[in-house]
Amino acid sequence: MRSADPAGSASSALKPVEAHLADILATVRPLAPIELDLEQSLGATLAEEVSAPVPLPPFDNSAMDGYAVRAADIAEVPVTLPVVDDVAAGSDELRAVGPGHAVRIMTGAPLPAGADTVVPVEWTDGGTVSVRIGRSAGPGNAIRRAGEDVQSGDVVLKPGTLIGAAQLGIIAGVGRRRVLARPRPRVVVIATGAELVEPGGQLGPGQIWDSNSYTLTAAVREAGGEGFRAGAVGDDPAVLLDRLDTDLVRADAIITSGGVSMGAYEPVKEALSPLGTVRFEKVAMQPGMPQGFGVLGDDQVPLFALPGNPVSSFVSFVLFVRPALAKMRGLPTGMPESVTACVTGSLRSPEGRRSYLRGVLAADGTVSPVRGQGSHQLAALASANALIVVPEDVTEVPAGAEVEVIRL
Ligand code: AMP
Ligand code: MG
Numbered sequence: 307m308r309s310a311d312p313a314g315s316a317s318s319a320l321k322p323v324e325a326h327l328a329d330i331l332a333t334v335r336p337l338a339p340i341e342l343d344l345e346q347s348l349g350a351t352l353a354e355e356v357s358a359p360v361p362l363p364p365f366d367n368s369a370m371d372g373y374a375v376r377a378a379d380i381a382e383v384p385v386t387l388p389v390v391d392d393v394a395a396g397s398d399e400l401r402a403v404g405p406g407h408a409v410r411i412m413t414g415a416p417l418p419a420g421a422d423t424v425v426p427v428e429w430t431d432g433g434t435v436s437v438r439i440g441r442s443a444g445p446g447n448a449i450r451r452a453g454e455d456v457q458s459g460d461v462v463l464k465p466g467t468l469i470g471a472a473q474l475g476i477i478a479g480v481g482r483r484r485v486l487a488r489p490r491p492r493v494v495v496i497a498t499g500a501e502l503v504e505p506g507g508q509l510g511p512g513q514i515w516d517s518n519s520y521t522l523t524a525a526v527r528e529a530g531g532e533g534f535r536a537g538a539v540g541d542d543p544a545v546l547l548d549r550l551d552t553d554l555v556r557a558d559a560i561i562t563s564g565g566v567s568m569g570a571y572e573p574v575k576e577a578l579s580p581l582g583t584v585r586f587e588k589v590a591m592q593p594g595m596p597q598g599f600g601v602l603g604d605d606q607v608p609l610f611a612l613p614g615n616p617v618s619s620f621v622s623f624v625l626f627v628r629p630a631l632a633k634m635r636g637l638p639t640g641m642p643e644s645v646t647a648c649v650t651g652s653l654r655s656p657e658g659r660r661s662y663l664r665g666v667l668a669a670d671g672t673v674s675p676v677r678g679q680g681s682h683q684l685a686a687l688a689s690a691n692a693l694i695v696v697p698e699d700v701t702e703v704p705a706g707a708e709v710e711v712i713r714l
Pocket of ligand 1: 497498499501502514515516517518519563564565566567569613614615616
């Protein structure tokens with residue numbers, strides 16, 4: 307059901323989700339490229355062209371364990387040839403294969419001069435003094451030629467490439483020890499709240515275990531950042547400012563949770579509002595309406611002040627922090643991608659706010675809302691694999707309707 311007054315009084319003061327993301331993306335910058343050791347480069351974004359200094363493979367070599375021979379000598383089979391040498395991978399002293407001779411050869415070993423084909427061991431009796439070959443092979447069999455993968459000077463990776471396992475492999479494969487790349491952003495996560503207790507500790511009256519700092523640090527890592535969990539700081543703005551002072555030197559971005567709503571004891575708002583570089587706004591979304599964003603310190607380190615309710619902070623991360631991290635990494639960014647699905651139950655959403663309801667997206671293209679749509683219902687979030695998006699001007703969605711869904 308569409309409401310008659312999408313820009314009604316309840317929503318007039320709210321900032322659209324897209325506008326908030328646009329402000330964030332206009333502020334954050336790709337991190338400067340640095341020289342990274344191979345071991346540190348997983349998840350970094352390449353900032354140079356990587357090319358091969360030599361051909362790969364560097365020399366003709368055997369693709370199989372077998373026998374290097376002259377194809378002409380095995381035209382008629384079966385045939386028995388004397389085995390005159392053994393070459394393993396890494397061998398450097400090679401005897402040439404003369405007419406009527408065979409050399410036992412292992413996978414990756416250089417092809418001896420004179421040989422023009424390799425007979426797999428499976429086609430032979432496996433002999434070490436002489437070998438009986440039961441099947442013939444034409445020239446070039448089971449030989450990997452020099453330069454077959456990459457020619458000398460070929461570009462193997464372009465700037466902007468995300469370094470995953472295979473990319474890291476080819477960087478190593480062309481002999482590089484270091485590469486110029488944008489590193490994974492270092493993100494410090496600070497939870498506020500006098501009620502928070504470390505998981506593993508005993509709960510006193512009125513206390514809950516801190517989950518947000520764990521969720522958000524993990525979310526940073528899943529998003530390709532280096533997450534540092536600074537833990538909880540209570541509700542004293544002075545303690546928070548102290549903590550920020552310490553953490554700013556090691557952070558490319560900071561995430562806080564809690565302390566940004568309308569109540570008393572909102573330490574993030576109280577500590578950062580006076581600085582004038584962090585804005586606290588109401589975004590037209592549910593969950594996650596109160597949002598703070600800005601920069602801190604001489605280095606203008608971006609700070610995301612996310613709301614404290616566990617589902618709110620997580621949804622805020624998906625919508626605002628993840629795209630910002632992508633930009634910092636030099637990767638394409640924007641609103642999270644969505645797919646269309648058929649919703650199995652009816653949905654409700656407040657007028658003037660875009661809802662991100664938790665659901666389970668199935669392989670058959672249906673999405674089922676989970677039980678427990680409150681912004682504190684973390685167990686329900688943990689059982690979901692998708693966010694169902696209900697637009698600002700829609701207040702009711704009937705079962706069977708098409709909806710947009712963001713995969714988690
Ligand atoms: P706040 O935004 O600080 O007013 O917190 C809103 C709600 O989220 C309150 O019920 C808090 O107890 C809860 N909350 C805040 N921080 C955390 C956290 N780190 N882990 C779990 N729940 C939290
Ligand atoms: Mg709080």
